[in-house]
Amino acid sequence: MSQIESLFVTRVYRAELNEFGPEVDADELEASCYGIAEDDEAGQDWCEENGYPGYTSYASLTDLGWRSPIFADVIKALDEHVMSFAKDLEFDLADRKLVLEDLWINILPEGGMHSSHLHPHSVISGTTYVSMPDGTSSLKLEDPRSGRLMAAPPRQKDARRDLQTFVYMKPKVGDVLLWESWLRHEVPMNMAEDDRVSVSFNYKWE
Numbered sequence: 010m011s012q013i014e015s016l017f018v019t020r021v022y023r024a025e026l027n028e029f030g031p032e033v034d035a036d037e038l039e040a041s042c043y044g045i046a047e048d049d050e051a052g053q054d055w056c057e058e059n060g061y062p063g064y065t066s067y068a069s070l071t072d073l074g075w076r077s078p079i080f081a082d083v084i085k086a087l088d089e090h091v092m093s094f095a096k097d098l099e100f101d102l103a104d105r106k107l108v109l110e111d112l113w114i115n116i117l118p119e120g121g122m123h124s125s126h127l128h129p130h131s132v133i134s135g136t137t138y139v140s141m142p143d144g145t146s147s148l149k150l151e152d153p154r155s156g157r158l159m160a161a162p163p164r165q166k167d168a169r170r171d172l173q174t175f176v177y178m179k180p181k182v183g184d185v186l187l188w189e190s191w192l193r194h195e196v197p198m199n200m201a202e203d204d205r206v207s208v209s210f211n212y213k214w215e
Contacts, residue, residue: 022094022187026137030086035182039139041077042114062121067113091133091212094187110213117205122198128190131211135187138180140206147177151193
């Protein structure tokens, strides 16, 4: 009798940020994101020089948890979520732990996008969502084997989710998504008139 099983599974974690840690108010977090963006002249200059649509603090700020108490609360929650995901992944961390490496703000206006990429020097990456207006883009995840499929035929349009080459996840405000940092992902063009606001992060093993 034939038998088929799934091997080398790609795990993606989804939960509400406020499931752990202090209560984080979405409106207050959004206001803090815009306030920091307005004051961050170095970040604004970097975005302009590099053709980045909207704003990101990735290249300019490394101390969001110190700058704003609400970001300190976000970090406390994320630490718990990452620990929960690491248990699901059955990582053997030995006497080391996963710690926050980077945390940054993303503000994508109408027409803004973030092309396909991965985070090669981290273990777990993710995003928590601050503002997701109607019509804004989902997170697009790519099958990590796609570069090795070579002569394989395309999947059927109604293929089950775990066999699709690309999966779109539509988070809501207050959600946190986590994935292993080698998973290629992108943010397609924001088709909404309003900004898409999120906070992304990386965790390393040390």
